[in-house]
Amino acid sequence: MTPVATPPATITLSAAALLGQKIFSDTSLSASGQMACATCHNPANAHAQSNDLSVQLGGVNQQIPGTRAVPSLRYLNLLPAFFFAKDGTPTAGFNRDGSAATLAGQARVPLLAAHEMANISAADLTARLAKAAYVEEFRQVFGSDILAAPEQAVERIGFALQQYQKEDHDFFPFDAKYDQFLAGKVALSSAELRGLALFNNPAKGNCAACHVSARGADGSSPLFTDFSYDNIGVPRNPAIPANADPAYFDLGLCGPIRNDLSGRTDLCGAFKVPGLRNVTTRKVFFHNGRFTNLRDVLGFYVRRDTNPEEWYPRAADGSIDKFDDLPAAYKKNVNTVEVPYNRLPGMAPALSAQEIDDVITFLGTLNDGYQINP
Numbered sequence: 001m002t003p004v005a006t007p008p009a010t011i012t013l014s015a016a017a018l019l020g021q022k023i024f025s026d027t028s029l030s031a032s033g034q035m036a037c038a039t040c041h042n043p044a045n046a047h048a049q050s051n052d053l054s055v056q057l058g059g060v061n062q063q064i065p066g067t068r069a070v071p072s073l074r075y076l077n078l079l080p081a082f083f084f085a086k087d088g089t090p091t092a093g094f095n096r097d098g099s100a101a102t103l104a105g106q107a108r109v110p111l112l113a114a115h116e117m118a119n120i121s122a123a124d125l126t127a128r129l130a131k132a133a134y135v136e137e138f139r140q141v142f143g144s145d146i147l148a149a150p151e152q153a154v155e156r157i158g159f160a161l162q163q164y165q166k167e168d169h170d171f172f173p174f175d176a177k178y179d180q181f182l183a184g185k186v187a188l189s190s191a192e193l194r195g196l197a198l199f200n201n202p203a204k205g206n207c208a209a210c211h212v213s214a215r216g217a218d219g220s221s222p223l224f225t226d227f228s229y230d231n232i233g234v235p236r237n238p239a240i241p242a243n244a245d246p247a248y249f250d251l252g253l254c255g256p257i258r259n260d261l262s263g264r265t266d267l268c269g270a271f272k273v274p275g276l277r278n279v280t281t282r283k284v285f286f287h288n289g290r291f292t293n294l295r296d297v298l299g300f301y302v303r304r305d306t307n308p309e310e311w312y313p314r315a316a317d318g319s320i321d322k323f324d325d326l327p328a329a330y331k332k333n334v335n336t337v338e339v340p341y342n343r344l345p346g347m348a349p350a351l352s353a354q355e356i357d358d359v360i361t362f363l364g365t366l367n368d369g370y371q372i373n374p
Helices: 015-024 103-112 122-129 135-142 150-167 177-182 190-200 294-303 328-333 353-366
Strands: none
Touching: 015 135, 015 150, 103 122, 103 150, 122 150, 135 150, 177 353, 190 353, 294 353
């Protein structure tokens, strides 16, 4: 697909973006008065969560759990809208299932979600906005009568948040050590180079098959995702309260949050391939937050099929209940073809423990804020 171009530098935020900046950190817009966008998307943690909870608690009393882990907001401004590629591959979009058509649409979801900021309607949210310190500024930017039209006001809130993410370079700094390496300004260490080679090697880590590490044809910086969707059979996470119901399954593209593709059973279990920038700063991994450290993540990737007993429970008959977070009918959708998933029990994993360490060392070069001469 066409690479994404790096946006030009913006020195001064627009009026809408400045409003978005204020809204982003305003807890008064939530029903609890305790939650803002920045609560879960902490700028100090690469705009991702700061705790290691699989899912966050929200709602009026901050006691309603979500069903998915919090993604980082970094570099989301460079994602295309969801589409099916010419070969039928689902591609891009916002949220883990591509359900939001735009960044503005994604930004407004938490404001009205019962398990997040819990405004019960556009009018409810607009009433809170009317009491904000910056409400006159909001009127000046979007019209003196904007609050009289709650749906439009909420739409403008989403637009303001979108512009903030599009214009403030904190959301897309491209100043990791790897960026400096690609620019020829710094060298990688021996371990980082070994990790990069393993990351790119189609017979070893094969990570770059989905987490693209090379510049685009137009010179754009890599986002470490090809925007595709994959079903890798992540184990069920008992820490998510919804999973106490054995009939509940989060199937990504085909539901239950997204419902326009519910008939595409071949897509059930597929989630968007995330970008890996700042991945070593993340506190939880995968859509369900099943893992809390990167070594386990890579261990799962390479030993999912050679040692499934390490990752999945046993069924009543004593067999390994592989891909236990999927209904039996959809387990066939799991990727078992590509490296490193093309192994069988008893075979050697694609990466050794030392090689996993090298890959993790390389991934550390993707963290924003690298200083060449600190």
